[in-house]
Amino acid sequence: MKTLTRGQKLRLAELTSATQLQVRLEFKAGQSFDFSCFGLDDGATLSDDRYFIFYNQKQSPQHELQLLSFDARSAAFSLNLAQLPSTVRRLVFVATIDGNGDMRGLETGKIILSDSSSVVAEFSFAGSDFISEKAIMVAEIYFKGEWRVAANGQGFKEGLSAVLRHFGGQEVEESPQQQSALKPKMPVAPVAVAPSPPPRPVPPTAYTPPPVQNSGGGVPLSKISLQKNQTISLSKMVPAGLRRIKMGLGWDPAAQGRSVDLDGSCIAFDANKKVVETIWFGHLQSRDGTIQHSGDNLTGDGAGDDETISIELERLAPNIQTLVFTINSFTGQKFSALKNAFCRVVDTQSNQELARYDLWQSGNVTGMIMAKITREGNEWKMTAIGEPAGGITVHFLVKKVKNFI
Template identity: 35%
Template sequence: MTQGGNAPLTATRVTVEVTAPKPLDVSGLLLTEAGKVRSDADFVFFNAPEGPGVTHRPAAGGAPDAITVDTAALPSEISKVVVTASLDDTTATFAGTEPTATVRDAASGEVLVTFTPPRLGRETALVVVEVYRRGGSWKVRAVGQGYANGLAGIATDFGVSVEEPDRTAAPAAAAPPKPLAPPTAPTAPAPPAAPGALTKVTLDKGKVNLVKGGSVSLEKNGKPFLSAVRMGLGWEAAGRGRNIDLDASCIAFDAQRNKIETAWFMKLNVFNGAIAHSGDSLTGEGTGDDEAITVHLDGLPPEVCGLVFVVNSFSGQKFTEVKNAYCRLLDAGSGQELVRFDLSHAEARTGVVMCKLIRQFSGEWVMTAIGEYVDAKTARAMVKPAAAML
């Protein structure tokens, strides 16, 4: 599965195993339609391994930490169970050690789906997947939402009471530990926006300049900001009077990284115009965007989980002969530039995966700058490398 994707559950009882190169603690939270626990008893983890319809299995005998969800035994007011993972070492992060969730039929052990989040950074805890009710059936969704303040940050978001320990009291007089042990903290409670903490980048403060691997959520003040965006892609013509025919394309993928459609110069409109290409630029001459692709996010079919924007050299020249390639995201209505990513280097290859838009489990969209070069001269040849970068 890709981030934001979902799949129907074919078993009533499922076990979600989470593995990583570093030791993990896996937990489950039972949530109502309001997205909150009813009480701290809805938090299931190693110190409280039993909940209504949810159990924690500690790692043992080569089997990883896991959460088992019996959908038939969940209370009627519970609409989803989120499965989280946090690092045992509170000084470590998930950077370069992204965990993998394996969802199995609890009875047979058959693998139903797997999910590995995209590249992570300073996150120390993660909402990995969620098992949720939709109509009369249950599904699983790939989430991959990270937190820099450990499991305590996740628990607080979902309504679990988390208290800092009293570090001034003598050990003998210390209160019994709470069910949730917060991560190592300084002598005073850290403020919500402590320096160095990883926070979700949004459009609240205006235009965002991304670097390679950076992400920004297309929301403002906690709500989806835009329903229609335009991705502008540009480059400068090569020197010495030579022109280069570059083509920008948008490839839409489902939750299994399968291509659904491609908007490119040979097919300017897909999904009944929900994605529309501006047309082919043969030279890169002139100012401003050379090609643009408008996306009506609200008009995309629900099976579209990811959009990857690529540029390839149809004429076959290498990107080392191209100057100042960039992509920028604009408000399709006002034309206001919201996000910009400038390629800081070039490679002697004929294609580049510029960026991606991923639909999150919450419905919001997140843009991530990629900037990876590949050998591909057409949109068709870009599908496989683009899928690998979702």
């Protein structure tokens, strides 16, 4: 058996000729941990999230990677390197704090690499090796002419969310206080929002033009049902002034009795298409409190909005130019497993629905870019997007979202 030191790299052939391997992580600590394996491409990017193996997605499409077992302080993965597609050339094993604390609370940890007959390599570490990290890339197996092994130990202060962004190549810049552990995903007490809307209406067969405004007040005479790629002015629909809105996101399970756990999110961009902040189930409120998420809906059951994101437009930071709203399936369920997906904008002062976009086609994807709201001077406009995308969290959609700004 080979004992590795931090930063050491060597050829897998020096350890074993086998391509069917097992990786086991064993931690001794008072804390609980989540363990995952990222199957990355040549650019060290998770370009196919089916190769992100963790507690909610325990195997890759052809079972080349499998999470065999896990608990709060250990996990075991099986690997079949010969069966991996050519698009997966790096396997990174990650441990994340589940809850409060950081890696300094770790007494000892180790990762063990075995073939079918024996342990071939081991890398050990301790909490004293870290400062305030909440996630660490423990080790990796990567292809560079041939398969190789590296003892890593690189840490991330913000936890799994930062690791996801790192492997997704995103530009989200959030403070450590904004990060939250991805597991367990429990319902969160919602912020105060307007009462639930009535059941969804039957969609119109054609585009409904903007309503004629009443002369005396700020309540629109009717709402607009948007078509894909259609843009309208929200501000013109409320002559008295559009101050606060909420974006309602909703969906229903396609099969009766089946739950669909999706996550609504909002990405705020500046005029240079740079991410200012991301509001999602791991970060329910913006730094200044002007954008608030209602919390995670775990089933999709019931009429009306499943999740809402409230925005105080009059207090929104002046550098925020565009808000993009997305839906993702963190558990890997496809959009073909749902129906009646929609997003709608409500003026929270009057509780009147201003505009709505019903998504009638979804497909075998795990993410959807639903709509955007854009600031143009003192005016706010909404555009229906309805673009399918891949990604189990909003962080994987950022690059594609920029194409619609």
